Amino acid sequence: MLSQSLTLVVLLPDRLVRADFASSRAAEPLQFAVRERPEIDDQASLVEIALSLVAKRPGRTYVLSSDAWTHTLAVSLVNLRNTSAEDVRQMLAFDAEPLSNLSAFEAATGVLTLGDAAGMRTYWVTQVNTAVRDQMVDAVLAAGGKFAGFLHAAGVPQSIEVGGDGSSSVGRGRIEYWSGATARIAHHGGKITAAKVDDSGVAADREAAVEAWKREATVAAVETLEARGGRFIEDFGALNLADEGVLRRWLTAWNRTLRAKTAEVPVVTAPARPMTQRQQGMAAAVLGLLAMGACYGHHAWVKNQAEAAVAEQAEIEAPGKEVASIKQQTSTLEKDLAKIREEAAKLKIEVTQAESLFESHRRRLPELLRRLSADAGASQDWVLQRISGSGRELTLGGTTMHPEHISQLASELSVDVESLGWGVEPPKQEARNLSANGGPWAFELKLVDRKQTPAAPAATVPANPIAGPGPSRMIIRTP
Amino acid sequence: MGKTPRERIIVTLLPAILALCGYMLFFNRDADLKAAINSLESARSAKVGEETVFVERTKLADLRDESVEMKAEKAKLEERRTELAAIRQTAPAVRAEALRQLSNMLWSCRLHPYQESPADSADSQMSPSFDEVIRGLSAPTTPTTGVLNPAPAGEPTAGSRRLWQIRFYGRYGDVATALESLRDSGLPIIPVSLTMAESRSETTWRSWTLLLWL
Numbered sequence: 001m002l003s004q005s006l007t008l009v010v011l012l013p014d015r016l017v018r019a020d021f022a023s024s025r026a027a028e029p030l031q032f033a034v035r036e037r038p039e040i041d042d043q044a045s046l047v048e049i050a051l052s053l054v055a056k057r058p059g060r061t062y063v064l065s066s067d068a069w070t071h072t073l074a075v076s077l078v079n080l081r082n083t084s085a086e087d088v089r090q091m092l093a094f095d096a097e098p099l100s101n102l103s104a105f106e107a108a109t110g111v112l113t114l115g116d117a118a119g120m121r122t123y124w125v126t127q128v129n130t131a132v133r134d135q136m137v138d139a140v141l142a143a144g145g146k147f148a149g150f151l152h153a154a155g156v157p158q159s160i161e162v163g164g165d166g167s168s169s170v171g172r173g174r175i176e177y178w179s180g181a182t183a184r185i186a187h188h189g190g191k192i193t194a195a196k197v198d199d200s201g202v203a204a205d206r207e208a209a210v211e212a213w214k215r216e217a218t219v220a221a222v223e224t225l226e227a228r229g230g231r232f233i234e235d236f237g238a239l240n241l242a243d244e245g246v247l248r249r250w251l252t253a254w255n256r257t258l259r260a261k262t263a264e265v266p267v268v269t270a271p272a273r274p275m276t277q278r279q280q281g282m283a284a285a286v287l288g289l290l291a292m293g294a295c296y297g298h299h300a301w302v303k304n305q306a307e308a309a310v311a312e313q314a315e316i317e318a319p320g321k322e323v324a325s326i327k328q329q330t331s332t333l334e335k336d337l338a339k340i341r342e343e344a345a346k347l348k349i350e351v352t353q354a355e356s357l358f359e360s361h362r363r364r365l366p367e368l369l370r371r372l373s374a375d376a377g378a379s380q381d382w383v384l385q386r387i388s389g390s391g392r393e394l395t396l397g398g399t400t401m402h403p404e405h406i407s408q409l410a411s412e413l414s415v416d417v418e419s420l421g422w423g424v425e426p427p428k429q430e431a432r433n434l435s436a437n438g439g440p441w442a443f444e445l446k447l448v449d450r451k452q453t454p455a456a457p458a459a460t461v462p463a464n465p466i467a468g469p470g471p472s473r474m475i476i477r478t479p
Numbered sequence: 480m481g482k483t484p485r486e487r488i489i490v491t492l493l494p495a496i497l498a499l500c501g502y503m504l505f506f507n508r509d510a511d512l513k514a515a516i517n518s519l520e521s522a523r524s525a526k527v528g529e530e531t532v533f534v535e536r537t538k539l540a541d542l543r544d545e546s547v548e549m550k551a552e553k554a555k556l557e558e559r560r561t562e563l564a565a566i567r568q569t570a571p572a573v574r575a576e577a578l579r580q581l582s583n584m585l586w587s588c589r590l591h592p593y594q595e596s597p598a599d600s601a602d603s604q605m606s607p608s609f610d611e612v613i614r615g616l617s618a619p620t621t622p623t624t625g626v627l628n629p630a631p632a633g634e635p636t637a638g639s640r641r642l643w644q645i646r647f648y649g650r651y652g653d654v655a656t657a658l659e660s661l662r663d664s665g666l667p668i669i670p671v672s673l674t675m676a677e678s679r680s681e682t683t684w685r686s687w688t689l690l691l692w693l
Contacts, residue, residue: 274484280491288494295502302508309515313522320527326535333542340549347556350615354563357612361669361692366658373655384651387675391606391690394672421608449606 005030005059006259007145008251009050010153011043012241013066013179013229016050019251020059024259029251031056034244043067043128044135051143058145062258062267063136066178066227069100069127070152070266072197074120085111092125100127108133110151110266114195124195126152126266137270148258149267153227154178155195157187157264158253160239160246161223173213173222177202179229186217190257192264193217202228206238225250357421364420368447371416372396381405382443389446394422396445403429403441410445422447564616574641574693577666581645581691584664588657590649590687598642598690604672605642609692642671643691650683651675668693 008029010017016038020031033053040046047063073095080088089111093104100107107127114122133150140147154176171188182201186194194217203209210222224238225246239246257264275283372384382400389395400406406427414424425446431438482490578595585592598604605613649657658670672690 274487275491280487284491284494287492288498291495291498292502295498295506299502299506299508302512306508306512306515309512309519313515313519316519316522316526319529319532320525323527323532323535326532326539330535330539330542333539333546337542337546337549340546340553344549344553344556347553347560350612351556351559351563354560354612354616357608358563358669361609361671362662365670365673366655366662369651369655369658373651384675386677387673389672389674390604391609391671392604397677421606449608451608451611 006148006255007051007058007061008254008258009047009058009061009063009140010251011046011050011063011065011067012037012153012227014242015229016046016053017247017251018050018053018058019248019255020054020056021252021255024256026255027252028248029255032248032251034247042135043132044139047136048139048143051139051145058140058143060148061140061143061145062148062254063140063150064153064254065128065150066153066180068150068152068268069096069102070125070154070181070183070197071096071099071199072114072122072124072195074122077116077119077121080121088123092123093127096125096127102127102129106130108150108268108271110149110268112192112195112264112266114192122195124155124192124197124266126150126268128268130271133268134271147270149263149269151263151265151267152178152181154181154183154197155185155192155265156250156253156257157185157190157192158257159187159223160225160249160253170220171218173217173219174225175203175206175209175213175222176225176227178227184213184217186213186219187264188219190260190264193219360419360421364417364422367420368394368417368422371413375409375412379405382409392449394447396447397443399440399442400429401435401439401441403427403431403443406441406443406445413445413447417447421449421451423450424448560616573667577668577693578643580664580666581661581668584660585645585647585649585657588649588653588660590647590653590657592645592647594644594646596644598644604690606671609669609671613692641693643693645689645691647687647689648684649687651685654687 006021008017008019008021010019014037016035018031018033019029022030031054035049035053037046038049040049043063043065051058051061073092075088075091075095079091083091089109090104092111093107093109096102096107096109097104106129108130110126112124114124116122128150136150137147159172160174171186171193173184173186173194176183176185181197181199182203184194184196185192196213196216206224210224213219214222226238226240226242229242239250241247241250376382376384381402382398382405384396384398386397387394388397406429410424410427417424425448427443427445429441429443431441434440582592582595654673654675658673661668661670669692670689671692674688676686676688678685
């Protein structure tokens with residue numbers, strides 16, 4: 001239901017009416033004006049006059065005219081196969097041409113499908129000259145309204161007598177007498193259930209006509225509406241649009257009918273008016289701007305998505321980059337550590353060798369002297385007479401009566417002084433032949449400096465005692 | 480001549496169509512977005528877990544600790560090497576004091592020094608092993624930044640080889656005692672060689688020559 005203002009412009013045979021309704025539920029028109037119809041045939045001018053009856057701008061405007069041609073026509077269903085609504089409209093326009101005297105090419109046609117019976121489909125057709133319709137459209141637009149449609153004033157599918165169908169559960173009917181048409185309609189729930197519109201004129205026996213339509217349309221009650229203009233003597237209680245109360249109820253019924261989503265009467269609509277160049281330019285500009293806006297929106301969306309993806313990727317790759325950085329640091333640190341280990345090992349060897357050497361040099365001379373003194377004191381077999389040499393070697397020279405003892409001493413010394421960095425060479429002994437056994441013997445014992453290593457092997461030059469006549473004692477006097 | 484409805488529709492839509500075509504041809508970045516999404520998917524599939532980061536961090540921390548320990552150990556060794564190298568770095572005043580103490584030590588052991596002088600032909604007097612160690616200590620230590628390198632580089636010269644000889648009279652036992660005292664004294668003096676001259680008379684006194692490095 002539309003709440004927009006609806007304006008009805010009615011061209012009756014003897015009057016012009018304008019009624020404005022605020023809503024579909026309005027029981028009375030908001031604006032209502034009536035005047036006598038001037039002696040003008042131009043319907044567009046009549047519309048202008050009717051619209052000018054109220055100063056307020058019209059809303060959606062329907063023009064209801066008693067001058068329009070309207071009729072029900074039947075078409076064989078066979079001819080309707082594979083036809084569109086527009087095809088049917090054209091077909092009906094041609095069929096109506098001999099009756100309406102309007103060329104099919106000049107007629108604007110409104111069509112309402114009624115129903116099928118006996119292989120025929122019945123249509124309710126309303127026609128008006130296209131030029132007249134366009135003039136009326138212009139008149140409405142000029143008044144500031146919006147042309148909604150043109151239709152014959154006959155056939156509103158609402159009960160006028162009881163003020164609409166209300167809650168009635170039965171169908172009702174009406175016979176309307178117009179100056180150029182007689183309309184018999186049956187309606188129920190705001191919809192046409194049967195209609196017969198022709199130019200048969202007023203029945204001689206109106207009551208018989210009512211009974212006949214009641215039977216034909218199967219309705220509970222049929223009302224009669226006199227709309228030929230003026231008040232006829234023979235009305236016999238029929239509704240007459242000359243009565244303002246009836247006119248208002250009739251207009252209210254049309255308000256309700258025309259506000260429905262689908263009109264239940266044949267309406268001639270306004271033609272699709274092509275846009276002006278300016279309108280077309282505006283539409284093109286608007287569409288272009290919309291397209292550019294859509295492009296900009298898409299571009300921004302793509303950019304945001306790409307940036308979000310890059311940011312997420314950076315977040316995901318952060319641990320990997322950290323691991324790569326750590327591995328690089330680890331690799332560098334491992335190389336540095338290996339170098340430090342190597343340098344430390346070299347230093348350790350140097351330090352150990354130096355400590356060992358210095359310690360052995362501090363120890364070896366006093367220990368050698370003590371060792372020789374101990375041996376000489378114990379055996380008394382030899383005498384040390386001189387010590388010569390240098391840091392490279394020491395030569396112990398002396399005299400003995402038992403050369404085998406010197407050999408044994410050399411052997412023992414080679415073991416004892418090994419840790420002090422000396423190697424002992426085999427002793428050189430020479431007999432002096434002053435006694436019967438060839439003695440005494442002069443001897444020389446060399447202690448050669450040898451390179452010390454922390455894990456040095458045993459003495460490389462073990463003493464080789466000279467074979468002698470056996471153990472003997474010799475007086476050795478240490479200096 | 481008026482345009483047909485189709486022409487009117489096309490003309491109306493033309494700017495929008497041109498805008499869309501221009502955008503699609505020149506400004507559309509769908510390919511970039513697809514590439515970014517593909518790259519993101521690849522990154523997701525190759526994502527490194529937190530446990531891996533933890534393991535690598537731990538490994539690096541362990542290595543750092545080990546490096547610190549090794550540097551400390553190396554520093555100790557270098558310090559010790561510096562101490563050892565200081566034997567050949569002794570200042571003249573220290574050497575003079577050491578000789579004075581040695582002389583006192585000899586006298587206290589009933590020895591009688593009668594000549595003290597630098598030794599000639601130092602090369603022939605030195606033991607090879609001693610010479611090698613001295614040369615090693617004189618070589619530069621590893622060129623590590625921040626580590627004191629007290630040893631001068633280069634071949635030791637005759638002047639730098641401080642061989643000193645002391646001649647004295649004394650008895651065998653006293654000499655042994657004096658050498659033991661020298662061993663235990665901690666003086667920066669290293670005995671290199673000792674000679675004892677042969678006596679022509681029946682006496683326990685001999686002439687001794689002690690070769691020293693100081």
